[in-house]
Amino acid sequence: MISFGVTNRQSSRYLLFDENNRLCGWKNTKTGEERIPILRENLVQRAYSTVVVFEYDIFRLMEQKGFSGKFSLIDVYLSLAAEHRIMGYDHSGDKLVDVGKPESVAVAEALFV
Numbered sequence: 001m002i003s004f005g006v007t008n009r010q011s012s013r014y015l016l017f018d019e020n021n022r023l024c025g026w027k028n029t030k031t032g033e034e035r036i037p038i039l040r041e042n043l044v045q046r047a048y049s050t051v052v053v054f055e056y057d058i059f060r061l062m063e064q065k066g067f068s069g070k071f072s073l074i075d076v077y078l079s080l081a082a083e084h085r086i087m088g089y090d091h092s093g094d095k096l097v098d099v100g101k102p103e104s105v106a107v108a109e110a111l112f113v
Helices: 057-064 073-080 102-112
Strands: 002-007 013-017 023-028 044-054 086-090
Touching: 002 073, 023 073, 023 086, 057 073
Parallel strands: 002 086
Antiparallel strands: 002 044, 013 023, 013 044
């Protein structure tokens, strides 16, 4: 249904996964807030990379859950996690650059040339 990239890097907010890389929750290490819709033991925390693949039906489900206007995708993921397969792909060590900013193009050129 949804797959997204995660890494094993330092962050103040983590997504929590079971041994099969299925999303089970979210944790903010600064505030101590946790949201865990799927209770499992030995959850692994990974940082969100914002590289996402959605199946088309996700947009219908978002409407059914009342999401409209501006909202957090993390809220969408957590609201759907118990009933739908939401998976993380650990790409720790991969070379990825967000080229949404002009100054990042030079960084990408240096890495991939």
